[in-house]
Amino acid sequence: xxxxxxxxxxxxxxxxxxQALLGRFWPAPVRVNAAERWxxxxxxxxxxxxxxxxxxxxxxxxxAGPWLVAPLGAxxxxxxxxxxxxxxxxxxVIGGNTLSALVGTACALYIGDPAWAGAAAVGLAIGxxxxxxxxxxxxxxxxxxxxxxxxxSYEFAAFPMLANSVLLVLAGVAYNSLTGRRYPHGQQxxxxxxxxxxxxxxxxxxxxxxxxxxxxxxxxxxDLEALLHEAELAAYRRNxxxxxxxxxxxxxxxAVSFGTPLAEAWGLMRQRRIxxxxxxxxxxxxxxxxTVADFMRQADLDSHQGLGERLRAFxxxxxxxxxxxxxxxxxxxxxxxxxASAQRHVIELVPLFSEGGHHHIPIIDEDKRLVGxxxxxDLVRALYRAVNPGG
Numbered sequence: 001x002x003x004x005x006x007x008x009x010x011x012x013x014x015x016x017x018x019q020a021l022l023g024r025f026w027p028a029p030v031r032v033n034a035a036e037r038w039x040x041x042x043x044x045x046x047x048x049x050x051x052x053x054x055x056x057x058x059x060x061x062x063x064a065g066p067w068l069v070a071p072l073g074a075x076x077x078x079x080x081x082x083x084x085x086x087x088x089x090x091x092x093v094i095g096g097n098t099l100s101a102l103v104g105t106a107c108a109l110y111i112g113d114p115a116w117a118g119a120a121a122v123g124l125a126i127g128x129x130x131x132x133x134x135x136x137x138x139x140x141x142x143x144x145x146x147x148x149x150x151x152x153s154y155e156f157a158a159f160p161m162l163a164n165s166v167l168l169v170l171a172g173v174a175y176n177s178l179t180g181r182r183y184p185h186g187q188q189x190x191x192x193x194x195x196x197x198x199x200x201x202x203x204x205x206x207x208x209x210x211x212x213x214x215x216x217x218x219x220x221x222x223d224l225e226a227l228l229h230e231a232e233l234a235a236y237r238r239n240x241x242x243x244x245x246x247x248x249x250x251x252x253x254x255a256v257s258f259g260t261p262l263a264e265a266w267g268l269m270r271q272r273r274i275x276x277x278x279x280x281x282x283x284x285x286x287x288x289x290x291t292v293a294d295f296m297r298q299a300d301l302d303s304h305q306g307l308g309e310r311l312r313a314f315x316x317x318x319x320x321x322x323x324x325x326x327x328x329x330x331x332x333x334x335x336x337x338x339x340a341s342a343q344r345h346v347i348e349l350v351p352l353f354s355e356g357g358h359h360h361i362p363i364i365d366e367d368k369r370l371v372g373x374x375x376x377x378d379l380v381r382a383l384y385r386a387v388n389p390g391g
Contacts, residue, residue, distance in 0.1 A: 247346070294334060
């Protein structure tokens with residue numbers, strides 16, 4: 001038996017479904033600024049005016065037929081508002097409108113019922129435009145216009161349709177070029193380029209995704225690829241750009257002092273399986289760093305024969321009051337140490353690791369005291385999380 005609560009839940013789910021359904025009909029915001037909108041508005045007005053004036057002049061005084069057709073207004077929206085669209089390119093405008101005019105005229109001549117003729121004209125026009133790679137939405141309106149205007153001559157396709165389309169394209173080339181928009185916008189696939197190691201997808205991956213999507217996109221392939229790379233880069237910067245050294249460092253790192261015996265430092269590094277130890281003073285300020293490479297250098301790494309024995313002999317204390325052999329960390333440590341603040345952005349350390357040859361960077365606080373250390377592994381882990389947030 002259902003309760004009032006069950007009924008309320010069912011009603012709530014129904015309301016959510018209705019809201020989701022209605023949301024599909026609500027338009028998304030247009031993500032262009034006011035300057036771009038006014039550029040499109042002015043361009044369409046100038047383009048149609050130019051086309052109209054020249055077409056009227058070509059038709060001559062007292063022309064019996066139309067010298068400007070309504071579908072051209074829709075073409076102007078594409079040419080001037082979305083000049084990068086494949087549907088707005090010169091061949092799409094000229095070929096789509098002209099061929100559709102021919103199809104519409106044929107249907108008007110050979111199909112008596114305007115309803116059937118209009119349906120056939122629009123459907124056939126789309127098929128022709130698909131086949132000749134000139135898909136242009138206003139072409140459907142052109143085909144329908146030819147039927148409803150009872151066009152009885154194929155001359156309609158030449159004038160005004162072809163003339164109008166050519167003039168509008170010429171206006172579009174001039175206006176878009178002058179206002180900083182590439183038109184015509186090349187639609188040919190770019191030659192295959194070597195895969196960018198920084199990208200998470202290749203051109204082949206994009207082609208496979210487009211084939212799976214199997215729908216006409218109102219954006220060229222090269223623009224889509226560029227947008228995807230820009231989005232990937234923006235996400236990378238967002239995930240990594242605000243990351244600080246203090247967020248990824250290994251906290252409370254092991255450290256030794258200037259006078260720590262070599263045997264003690266070496267044993268600590270082997271026991272904890274670490275390759276570097278910051279050297280600090282009594283205030284825990286960094287005065288140097290000792291690494292496995294420092295020990296190996298002292299043990300004559302160039303000669304592999306008996307390396308282990310030489311290394312053990314090197315770290316063993318002599319017990320003498322005076323000795324030429326180093327006895328403490330301070331005698332073999334690297335004194336020039338690159339450190340970073342805990343508040344420094346992690347992205348700034350990438351060149352130090354990739355080009356500067358650093359493997360360990362001590363992290364200090366505002367009082368210059370050691371608070372952590374970042375290794376190459378820490379950085380790689382941070383980079384991986386930046387590009388794989390859910391990983």
